[in-house]
Amino acid sequence: MTGKLREECGVFGVYNTGGHDDAAHITYYGLYALQHRGQESCGIAVNNDGEIAYHKDTGLVPEVFNDKILDRLKGTMGVGHVRYPAKDSGLRENAQPLVTKYKKGNLTVAHNGSIVNVADLRSKFEDSGAIFQTTSDSEVIAYIIARERIQCHSIEEAVARSLPYLKGSYSLVVMSPRKLIAARDPWGLRPLAFGKTDHSYIFASETCALDAVDAELIRDIKPGEVLCVDKDGVRSDERQCKGQNKICIFEYIYFARPDSVIDNISVYGTRRRAGNLLAEECPVDADVVMPVPDSGTDAAIGYAEKSGIPYGVGLIKNRYIGRTFIQPTQQQRVRAVKIKLNALKETVKGKRVIMVDDSVIRGTTSKRIVQTIRDAGAKEVHLRIGCPPFIYPCYFGTDIPSQKSLISAFYNTDEICKMIGADSIGFLSIEGLTKMLGKGKENCDFCAACFTGKYPMEVPFNKK
16 A cells, blocks of 8 residues: 555553453553554553553554563553554654543543544633643543543543544543443444453454454444443443444455454455455456555455466565555655565566555555566556545545545546556446445445545545
């Protein structure tokens, strides 16, 4: 994928029911499984009889944490977060979880998503005397929860009363001295799963994190639901549930790990079917189908499967380099691509190659990869993309606040093909998005505003 994504993070929470104080270690493994959702910073906060201890810093999970640090973080509840660079990248204070103190005690918040009205909320609260220490959406969320908690009887009630203030996408894990709470926005734009082990309840952005800690999936948190876990068990507040689901389709296309299941739909199965559909919609004579690793791998398998053209590995990925999109500047992204991917000449030399990727945003990385394959001796390079063209801005997690960086917003398919240097290019159709979810899932709804311009809610920005 070419482009970078904003506020697409990973959250994790654990509540141990048997008094075990290993919440930090459990959270560590959960965050390790969610590392793909954020590579700039990470953090863990634990609760030990109402006392909060935490550690967070910039860097990957195994760089920020070691056994000594984890052993120091004793607690029966834990909240974790992985974050990737946003426009305020480099501000260490924006690392999460956010740990605060207010009149009623401690409050810890981890957030995945993007609040589209956060600027208005921040300005409103600052006008009434609020002081914010970070530029993170999460601090505004914590302020609203704390303010509501002063006026009601419980923290879960405060969370439920806070949701109507927030417009946009969010999956939250909130920890108080005695409770662990999860909440999902009323549109269900961002995923949040609920699971359990023999002695704990788990919240996680993806089911792959549940698997990492041997937790069984109970279900997904419902859009608009507030779920509370404490010594008395599990309680659900569905007052904000509207019976709607607009899960971000890009979770299936790119964000999530292939081994995750979101809203009962397999991510791997979705991407493989996208490849099947691409082969039907955009056929071409070729000798080999190859992916742009790793995000194009599953769709390439599906394309080869449906077309009957052999699958091959044509690009070797440097596993020590993170996702290209997380680089904050274009120059850094170009350099990252050069050291991240190298052509396997044995696969592509003298061949007509179908190269499958998940998406095209700016087109610059695709151009460089196509040239890499040509330099390795390919006769033809046909680019196939597992989603429709990105045409419209996204305000719910993808850092595309305007159309200026979107190649498909200004050029048609033939022009893009020429600019990238491919022999042909084919995108999945809008109709294919629904089909790729699989048989029996035709009625599943999702947000695809970045392709269609049809937003699930009013957005307060200029769409141009």
